[in-house]
Amino acid sequence: MLAFAPLVFPTYGMTLLTEALILGLFAMSLDLMVGYTRLVSFGHAAAYGFGAYACGWLLLHTSLPMLATIPIAALLAGVIAVGVAWVCTQATGVSFSMLTLAFAQLLYAVAYKWTGVTGGSDGLAGIPRRSGPFSLHIFITRNGFYYLVLLVLSGAFLFCRTLVRSPFGAVLRGIRENEAKTLALGYNTRAYKIAVVALSYALGALAGALYAPFAGFANTELLFWLLSGQVLIMVIVGGAGTLIGPMLGAAFFLTVEHQLSNYTEAWALFFGLIFIAFVIFAPEGIWGIIRARFRRRTAVESEYRRGVAGAQ
Amino acid sequence: MDLTAFLVVESLNALSQAALLFFLGVGLTLIFGIMRIVNFAHGTFYMLGAFIGYSAVRFSGSFWLALALAPLAVGIVGALFELGILRRLYRRDESAFLMVTFGLALVLTELIRLGWGSEALQIEPPLTFSGIVFVFDEPFPTYRLFLVSAGILVALTIWLFLERSRLGLLIRATSQNAEMVHALGTDIRLVRSAVFGIGCGLAGLGGVLAAPLVTASIGMAAEMIIDAFVIVIIGGMGSFPGSLLGAVLVAFVQVFGEYYLPDLALAFMYLVMLLVLVVRPGGLLGKEA
Amino acid sequence: MALLELNELTRHFGGLVAVDHVSMRVEEGEVRAVIGPNGAGKSTLFNLITGVLKPSQGSIGFAGEDIAGLSTPRICQRGIARTFQLTALFPQMTARENVRLAAQAREQRRWQFYGGSGVFTAAGRRADMALGRLGLSAVADRPAGLLSHGDQRLLEVAMALLQEPRLLLLDEPTQGLSLEETGQAVEVLSGLLAEGNMSVLLVEHDMEVVFRLAQRITVLHRGAVIADGLPDEVRLDAVVQTAYLGGFA
Numbered sequence: 051m052l053a054f055a056p057l058v059f060p061t062y063g064m065t066l067l068t069e070a071l072i073l074g075l076f077a078m079s080l081d082l083m084v085g086y087t088r089l090v091s092f093g094h095a096a097a098y099g100f101g102a103y104a105c106g107w108l109l110l111h112t113s114l115p116m117l118a119t120i121p122i123a124a125l126l127a128g129v130i131a132v133g134v135a136w137v138c139t140q141a142t143g144v145s146f147s148m149l150t151l152a153f154a155q156l157l158y159a160v161a162y163k164w165t166g167v168t169g170g171s172d173g174l175a176g177i178p179r180r181s182g183p184f185s186l187h188i189f190i191t192r193n194g195f196y197y198l199v200l201l202v203l204s205g206a207f208l209f210c211r212t213l214v215r216s217p218f219g220a221v222l223r224g225i226r227e228n229e230a231k232t233l234a235l236g237y238n239t240r241a242y243k244i245a246v247v248a249l250s251y252a253l254g255a256l257a258g259a260l261y262a263p264f265a266g267f268a269n270t271e272l273l274f275w276l277l278s279g280q281v282l283i284m285v286i287v288g289g290a291g292t293l294i295g296p297m298l299g300a301a302f303f304l305t306v307e308h309q310l311s312n313y314t315e316a317w318a319l320f321f322g323l324i325f326i327a328f329v330i331f332a333p334e335g336i337w338g339i340i341r342a343r344f345r346r347r348t349a350v351e352s353e354y355r356r357g358v359a360g361a362q
Numbered sequence: 363m364d365l366t367a368f369l370v371v372e373s374l375n376a377l378s379q380a381a382l383l384f385f386l387g388v389g390l391t392l393i394f395g396i397m398r399i400v401n402f403a404h405g406t407f408y409m410l411g412a413f414i415g416y417s418a419v420r421f422s423g424s425f426w427l428a429l430a431l432a433p434l435a436v437g438i439v440g441a442l443f444e445l446g447i448l449r450r451l452y453r454r455d456e457s458a459f460l461m462v463t464f465g466l467a468l469v470l471t472e473l474i475r476l477g478w479g480s481e482a483l484q485i486e487p488p489l490t491f492s493g494i495v496f497v498f499d500e501p502f503p504t505y506r507l508f509l510v511s512a513g514i515l516v517a518l519t520i521w522l523f524l525e526r527s528r529l530g531l532l533i534r535a536t537s538q539n540a541e542m543v544h545a546l547g548t549d550i551r552l553v554r555s556a557v558f559g560i561g562c563g564l565a566g567l568g569g570v571l572a573a574p575l576v577t578a579s580i581g582m583a584a585e586m587i588i589d590a591f592v593i594v595i596i597g598g599m600g601s602f603p604g605s606l607l608g609a610v611l612v613a614f615v616q617v618f619g620e621y622y623l624p625d626l627a628l629a630f631m632y633l634v635m636l637l638v639l640v641v642r643p644g645g646l647l648g649k650e651a
Numbered sequence: 652m653a654l655l656e657l658n659e660l661t662r663h664f665g666g667l668v669a670v671d672h673v674s675m676r677v678e679e680g681e682v683r684a685v686i687g688p689n690g691a692g693k694s695t696l697f698n699l700i701t702g703v704l705k706p707s708q709g710s711i712g713f714a715g716e717d718i719a720g721l722s723t724p725r726i727c728q729r730g731i732a733r734t735f736q737l738t739a740l741f742p743q744m745t746a747r748e749n750v751r752l753a754a755q756a757r758e759q760r761r762w763q764f765y766g767g768s769g770v771f772t773a774a775g776r777r778a779d780m781a782l783g784r785l786g787l788s789a790v791a792d793r794p795a796g797l798l799s800h801g802d803q804r805l806l807e808v809a810m811a812l813l814q815e816p817r818l819l820l821l822d823e824p825t826q827g828l829s830l831e832e833t834g835q836a837v838e839v840l841s842g843l844l845a846e847g848n849m850s851v852l853l854v855e856h857d858m859e860v861v862f863r864l865a866q867r868i869t870v871l872h873r874g875a876v877i878a879d880g881l882p883d884e885v886r887l888d889a890v891v892q893t894a895y896l897g898g899f900a
Contacts, residue, residue, distance in 0.1 A: 090461070137636065140636070140640050141639045144400045144456070145639050148595075148635075149632075149635075149636065151588060152632045152635065155584060155585070155588060212765045215767070216763055216764045216765050216766060216767040217755055217764075217771065218764035218767075220748075220751075220752055220755060220771075221755070227743060228741050231739040231741065232752075234733060234739070235727065235752065235756045235814065236724050236728050236756040237761075238724045239724075242762070275584040279464060283465070316472065319472040319473060319476065321468075322465050322466075322468040322472060323465075325465040326462055326465040326469070329462050330447065330450050330451065
């Protein structure tokens with residue numbers, strides 16, 4: 051369905067849609083951690099920013115084509131993320147969240163100061179969309195790039211969906227619901243957590259790597275904690291633990307940003323309030339609400355929730 | 363400047379920094395001790411104190427008025443938040459608290475930006491303390507000395523409050539066994555609102571006191587919450603003396619680190635946090651994990 | 652050689668000695684009850700054996716190997732399974748999914764991150780069998796958090812069984828159960844214990860359950876062993892009776 055979008059939307063709409071898809075990928079990557087394993091990260095912007103900077107730098111300083119720099123940036127992020135994950139998973143709960151934030155702040159500070167490589171507070175500008183290999187030009191244009199993003203997002207979505215339905219995914223859910231019990235069953239939960247965090251960061255970096263040639267620039271805003279917060283909001287409001295929910299959350303966020311910012315400067319404020327409201331009243335998010343009306347699978351969870359609520 | 367002079371001056375600097383950090387950390391540790399919540403918005407309350415202080419000074423011309431008003435206002439905001447929002451979440455798991463206070467941090471940050479703009483703001487220290495004193499022939503702002511005394515004064519007051527007053531006793535009892543206190547007839551909810559308000563108010567106090575030294579700006583919040591967290595982690599979650607120790611340690615690391623390894627100070631802090639979390643998850647003075 | 656050998660096992664928390672130089676041997680296939688007043692150190696003992704806590708002193712020998720200090724998953728893989736005093740389940744997953752996750756742990760490719768139908772089918776089959784043995788087939792598709800307390804306790808036992816343990820640690824399995832539920836649980840448990848060659852360490856407060864199921868009894872008091880022997884011996888032991896203030900003869 052989304053494949054036909056360029057035929058329908060005007061140019062401005064296409065840009066918006068592409069950005070929505072990129073953010074959707076970013077949000078979905080966080081969902082693996084937050085929704086499926088209950089590892090709340092306050093520093094996911096680190097993945098996004100790193101991916102953007104890495105890809106941008108490669109495009110500016112080497113003659114590698116876009117189709118190469120994007121996966122390279124994501125892979126690089128994934129490898130580094132294993133180390134970061136190892137450190138962060140030393141702690142649990144709030145301490146874990148704080149460590150992820152600390153790491154993101156660290157990256158932010160590095161990007162700010164290392165002006166030689168990152169351009170400091172100005173960032174990298176003029177990032178080209180380089181065609182290739184084999185003179186493959188189709189992804190350079192606005193519509194072409196849109197299809198690239200759509201392809202990547204679809205691929206990532208299929209990958210994530212397979213992952214959460216696999217035995218590995220079942221263990222993640224166990225960790226989410228009762229980590230002590232999962233340990234007692236004989237699973238090395240630390241290893242699973244490191245794996246999911248690294249994967250999550252790699253996919254987040256993939257989104258960032260798409261952003262760099264999309265927007266043509268990369269700057270420290272992409273590493274700032276506000277962005278980490280915004281993507282967390284997208285996941286929660288959209289519906290954590292559903293993969294689709296966060297994508298909806300991203301679209302919702304972007305829509306609100308563009309519509310409300312015409313009327314008021316305080317749109318971010320409203321968004322924060324909406325977030326708080328969702329955490330309190332609708333923790334299953336938009337998608338969760340939609341699903342609850344239609345599909346049977348969620349019936350188990352709502353039955354549980356109703357049962358628990360009734361018992362209180 | 364010879365070594366002794368250098369050490370003394372820098373230590374005084376560190377102590378004044380420690381005072382500010384103490385105001386930040388003690389509120390967070392109190393809130394955690396009583397409510398088992400890590401208030402992610404704590405840094406934002408600190409910031410709010412600075413900005414309210416700025417406005418109070420602009421309108422009244424009196425720093426002392428601002429000093430009284432800002433913590434009060436911030437404390438009220440905190441208490442209201444607890445009443446309206448946090449109360450609904452006590453049955454949920456801890457990640458709900460984390461996210462709600464995070465949402466609060468975002469909302470407050472935006473409110474501040476709307477109210478005061480994104481520019482950094484500066485206020486003047488009060489005339490009484492805007493002078494200079496000579497320590498070992500080096501000029502040293504009296505305001506910093508004022509901070510150190512304020513820190514000591516407040517620490518003593520809090521200690522007396524916790525040890526001697528009725529509410530303080532309730533607070534200490536609640537941190538150890540909330541159910542028992544509830545069973546004995548006290549309305550736990552009031553204790554919680556009070557503690558959250560006081561904790562935030564203390565952060566606001568830190569903010570307004572910090573304003574003459576550090577220009578108040580939007581970017582402060584993230585740094586501050588990490589600092590606050592590190593302090594509380596080092597000293598032990600919920601430990602009052604721990605927050606004092608943590609504040610002093612962090613301040614010294616920051617001040618001397620800034621001098622010797624300016625770019626690495628940030629990384630060093632996180633390293634310290636990491637080490638403490640790994641070696642003694644309960645903090646240096648806290649209970650065993 | 653005994654399956655489980657505790658030698659001068661000690662654990663203190665600051666000034667408090669929770670487990671005090673406990674020495675104990677459990678043979679293959681033996682059902683041993685560990686009893687004692689509250690605070691006697693029984694749960695701490697279980698936590699030590701399963702690697703949740705590290706001993707301050709002493710050793711824990713399992714099948715000839717000293718397992719003190721190993722991580723919980725490693726100990727589990729060597730063949731020790733436990734249930735918890737406060738029911739530990741995955742509340743939002745169905746009973747079947749709970750048990751299947753336990754069964755999955757024994758599968759070769761349990762970490763597989765794609766597909767998995769092979770793993771799931773094999774684990775699912777074993778899960779359904781376990782549910783049947785414990786009389787839980789009827790509630791297999793209900794969320795575990797909504798099962799009755801008695802069914803939840805049995806579900807935990809099912810999960811522990813699926814770990815195919817050589818040593819099963821049951822931490823107060825009948826706690827919180829009604830008289831009728833306790834009777835049912837005891838029926839199920841005695842049936843299970845009769846068929847296998849599993850060793851069992853059972854912590855219990857309900858003496859009738861203990862006398863129904865246990866072959867030997869170890870009595871703990873303030874962290875130390877004060878009696879150890881056949882049920883009838885222990886029942887008549889004067890020291891034990893004093894410790895319990897009023898006895899249970």
